[in-house]
Amino acid sequence: MSKLQTISGRDLCKILAAIGFEIDHQTGSHIILRQNKYPYRRLTVPDHKQIAKGTMRNIIRECGLTLDEFNTLLNK
Numbered sequence: 001m002s003k004l005q006t007i008s009g010r011d012l013c014k015i016l017a018a019i020g021f022e023i024d025h026q027t028g029s030h031i032i033l034r035q036n037k038y039p040y041r042r043l044t045v046p047d048h049k050q051i052a053k054g055t056m057r058n059i060i061r062e063c064g065l066t067l068d069e070f071n072t073l074l075n076k
Helices: 009-017 053-062 067-074
Strands: 021-027 030-035 042-046
Touching (some): 009 021, 009 030, 009 042, 053 067
Antiparallel strands (some): 030 042
16 A cells, blocks of 8 residues: 655646546635546635545545556656
8 A cells, every 4th residue: 555645735736637526616715626628526625734634535535546546746
């Protein structure tokens, strides 16, 4: 099982932009992303300096990636 690094919400948005998500809007400290292709998923990313590991795992699962695929995108 791969290790998960903690990153900021802004950095996570940049990684998700590489796979087709774009910022829809921001409400308070939460950034709402929308996938621009089918299945048009919506994700909520906290705009924090460091996202908790459990929250990161949930976001990775919701966007349809495995942990290994996410780590590959993170290390590019």
